[in-house]
Amino acid sequence: MPKFLLPLLTALSATIFSPLHAASDKTPPSPYLALNPPVTVNLANRRRATFLQVEIEFGIEDAKDRDIVTKHSGPIRDRLILYFSGRDPAEIQSAERREEMRAEVLEEIRQALTELSGRPAVQELFFTHFVTQ
Numbered sequence: 001m002p003k004f005l006l007p008l009l010t011a012l013s014a015t016i017f018s019p020l021h022a023a024s025d026k027t028p029p030s031p032y033l034a035l036n037p038p039v040t041v042n043l044a045n046r047r048r049a050t051f052l053q054v055e056i057e058f059g060i061e062d063a064k065d066r067d068i069v070t071k072h073s074g075p076i077r078d079r080l081i082l083y084f085s086g087r088d089p090a091e092i093q094s095a096e097r098r099e100e101m102r103a104e105v106l107e108e109i110r111q112a113l114t115e116l117s118g119r120p121a122v123q124e125l126f127f128t129h130f131v132t133q
Contacts, residue, residue, distance in 0.1 A: 029066065031060060031061070032058065032059055032060070032126075033057065033058045033060055033066055033069055034055070034056070034057045034128070035055070035056045035057070035058065035073065035076065035077070035080075038055040038056075038129060039053070039054045039055075039056070039077060039081060040052070040053045040054075041081055041084045041085040041086075042085060043084075043086065043087055043088070043089045043092075043132065044086045044087060044088050044089070045088075045089055050089050050132060051132065051133050052089075052092065052130075052131070052132050053129065053130075053131050053132075053133075054080070054084065054127055054129065054130050054131075055127070055128045055129035055130075056080070056105075056126065056127060056128065057125075057126045057128050058109075058122045058124065058125055059122065059123045059124025059125070060121065060122060060123065064119075064121075065119065065122070068113060068117045068119060069113070069121050069122060071117075072113060072116050075112055076112060076113070079109060079112050080105065080108075080109075083101075083105055083108055092132065093132075098130060102125060102126075102127055105125055106122065106124070106125040109122050109125060110122055
């Protein structure tokens with residue numbers, strides 16, 4: 001490689017990978033926030049151990065709401081565990097019942113976050129994985 005190209009390539013790569021360039025390429029944060037890890041609970045089944053595992057994503061509007069949900073993930077998980085634990089497996093099998101539960105869980109989470117932060121912070125709630133075993 002000719003010697004005059006080395007300084008040119010160095011300057012060019014410094015410009016391309018500079019923080020200013022990186023900031024201009026930043027995409028806005030997702031309007032969805034996943035609760036990790038998934039919530040896993042025991043269901044009521046007298047014949048054998050039965051579990052429910054639910055992955056949830058929250059629809060949020062801004063960074064402040066994202067911070068609230070992240071900060072209060074412990075109480076959110078607690079509400080979810082209390083809500084789902086001990087349910088009859090047959091009760092949660094239908095799509096209609098899962099949709100009802102989704103609305104109920106959303107209200108539970110919004111109520112908990114309002115108590116904790118003064119804002120409901122979550123506009124939507126989605127079950128992205130819902131498995132019983």
